[in-house]
Amino acid sequence: xxxxxxxxxxxxxxISSAPAQHRFTLFNILKSQxxxxxxxxxxxxxxxxxxxxxxxxxxxxxxxxxxxxxxVWVALKDLYSSGELWSNLSVSLTRIAYGFSAGIVIALILxxxxxxxxxxxxxxxxxxxxxxxxxxxxxxxxxxxxxxxxEALKIILIAKSALVPMTINVFKGVRNIPTALTEVANxxxxxxxxRFKHLVLPGAFxxxxxxxxxxxxxxxxxxxAVELLASSEGIGYLxxxxxxxxQLDVVMATVIVIGVVGxxxxxxxxxxxxxxxxxxxxx
Numbered sequence: 001x002x003x004x005x006x007x008x009x010x011x012x013x014x015i016s017s018a019p020a021q022h023r024f025t026l027f028n029i030l031k032s033q034x035x036x037x038x039x040x041x042x043x044x045x046x047x048x049x050x051x052x053x054x055x056x057x058x059x060x061x062x063x064x065x066x067x068x069x070x071x072v073w074v075a076l077k078d079l080y081s082s083g084e085l086w087s088n089l090s091v092s093l094t095r096i097a098y099g100f101s102a103g104i105v106i107a108l109i110l111x112x113x114x115x116x117x118x119x120x121x122x123x124x125x126x127x128x129x130x131x132x133x134x135x136x137x138x139x140x141x142x143x144x145x146x147x148x149x150x151e152a153l154k155i156i157l158i159a160k161s162a163l164v165p166m167t168i169n170v171f172k173g174v175r176n177i178p179t180a181l182t183e184v185a186n187x188x189x190x191x192x193x194x195r196f197k198h199l200v201l202p203g204a205f206x207x208x209x210x211x212x213x214x215x216x217x218x219x220x221x222x223x224x225a226v227e228l229l230a231s232s233e234g235i236g237y238l239x240x241x242x243x244x245x246x247q248l249d250v251v252m253a254t255v256i257v258i259g260v261v262g263x264x265x266x267x268x269x270x271x272x273x274x275x276x277x278x279x280x281x282x283x
Contacts, residue, residue, distance in 0.1 A: 067249040075249035092234045099158025100219045107163045111170025132164050136222045149230045161222035165214040173207025209276045213269045
């Protein structure tokens with residue numbers, strides 16, 4: 001009995017003297033704030049999936065209107081194995097790349113111009129507000145008459161959707177530069193280029209990083225909307241095609257893909273924001 005007590009005491013002393021990394025157990029990982037947040041965030045999707053399965057199994061809903069989750073999974077695998085999913089998704093990603101890039105460039109020009117000049121703001125801001133209030137779907141009939149239903153239509157609407165939130169963010173970033181920093185620039189009598197480089201550009205850049213998330217989310221939603229209404233390829237068209245042939249498992253599969261891709265975009269932008277936030281804090 002005494003030997004067992006001595007052994008246990010020695011074992012406790014070895015554990016207490018072990019390096020911290022060896023004592024980092026699975027429990028420490030599970031109780032971390034980030035992992036706990038993921039667990040909490042996964043409760044609702046799991047519960048929704050379970051309710052979906054039960055609703056179809058118990059015939060609470062018509063299986064023709066809401067296919068079972070296993071059928072949707074089979075449809076998703078079939079779309080992937082046939083290459084149809086990736087071929088349409090790659091078209092959508094190419095469109096989002098061109099339209100989002102064009103919208104961001106125009107937004108930077110507009111935001112900086114209105115932020116730096118009250119005259120430009122007076123001329124441009126009212127028209128910009130009107131354009132902002134017209135939804136993406138409202139532009140489709142007019143743009144079809146002007147540019148047709150080819151790629152130009154999609155890229156213009158995606159660019160418009162990305163342009164609006166980014167322009168507002170850059171504009172507010174320039175206008176919200178602290179007065180104390182402006183006064184310091186006046187005291188040192190900085191020239192126009194030095195003032196833009198050391199005062200305006202950092203303020204606009206921080207707002208630019210903050211607006212990326214909204215702009216990309218808006219552009220992705222606009223892409224899906226325009227592909228639903230006027231497209232012969234793309235992930236939105238694949239959804240419409242599934243509806244036309246009444247394969248709702250294909251429709252549900254494309255809905256899942258759209259949600260997953262949008263969520264991946266959001267994670268990437270959040271990562272970029274954190275990296276630049278840490279960089280600006282160190283600076």
